[in-house]
Amino acid sequence: MVKDIKTSKRKWLNIGFVVLCAALLIFLYLAPDETTTPLPKDDTHIEFHSIASKKEADKLCISCHVEDGDATPLPDTHPDPYRCLFCHKRN
Ligand code: HEC
Ligand code: HEC
Structure with missing residues (x-):
């Protein structure tokens, strides 16, 4: 019992x-x-919507999205920028 x-x-x-x-x-x-902001669908980012390797894409993102780069650098509050497309989804 x-x-x-x-x-x-x-x-x-x-x-x-x-x-x-x-x-x-x-x-x-x-x-x-x-x-999280999705990956934009503009001329700059359109190629990343079809890129096969997300790993390759990640490396290219940083070439623009850095301090003194062509685009908005990651804000100070940004989480660990490891796999961009894991959070910034390709909708
Ligand atoms: C050739 C340069 C370049 C590359 C490569 C690039 N971006 Fe961008 N990105 C820009 C520009 C320019 C803008 C629009 C305005 C800005 O943020 O300066 C932008 C905007 C963004 C935004 C929106 C920012 C906002 O304030 O709304 C996100 C999110 C973003 N990119 C993520 C990515 C990711 C993820 C990758 C890699 C897959 C990537 N970008 C690759 C140049 C680039
Ligand atoms: C763990 C999830 C995550 C990863 C991985 C990540 N991000 Fe973000 N990202 C965010 C969040 C959340 C914000 C908003 C943060 C803030 O406003 O403080 C953001 C903001 C941004 C912004 C500023 C524009 C906006 O929408 O506020 C850019 C540009 C950006 N990320 C690009 C990238 C790039 C390039 C990579 C890869 C090197 C990356 N992110 C990886 C979650 C992520």
Whole structure:
């Protein structure tokens, strides 16, 4: 009897944990998409919408988006600029 109660308690704890993880994942998945400027669709950036390798694209982004570059440098508050297209989505 006592054992049954314990098992069912643990079952609900496990379900709660899974639900919490799912909620976190969904939150993390949606958050950057909603707040981060997508990659613009202008003449400058159009080639990056079709570039096959996102890794190659990332290297090229920095050639313009730097301090003293041709375009807006990354703001001081910018997160680690590792994979540009991971956050600045190609919509
Ligand atoms: C040839 C130079 C050049 C390259 C390469 C380039 N950009 Fe840009 N980017 C610009 C210019 C110019 C603008 C428009 C105005 C500005 O930000 O100065 C711009 C604007 C942007 C904006 C919008 C900024 C805003 O204030 O709304 C984002 C986001 C952006 N670029 C991301 C990228 C990413 C990601 C890459 C690589 C895939 C990239 N750019 C490659 C020149 C470049
Ligand atoms: C982890 C997500 C992430 C990555 C990776 C990332 N960015 Fe950003 N980027 C952001 C966010 C969030 C902002 C707005 C930050 C702010 O206003 O402080 C931003 C802002 C910018 C801006 C200024 C214009 C705007 O929309 O506010 C430019 C330009 C830019 N990013 C270019 C790049 C480039 C180029 C790379 C790759 C070298 C890159 N980003 C990688 C999340 C990211």
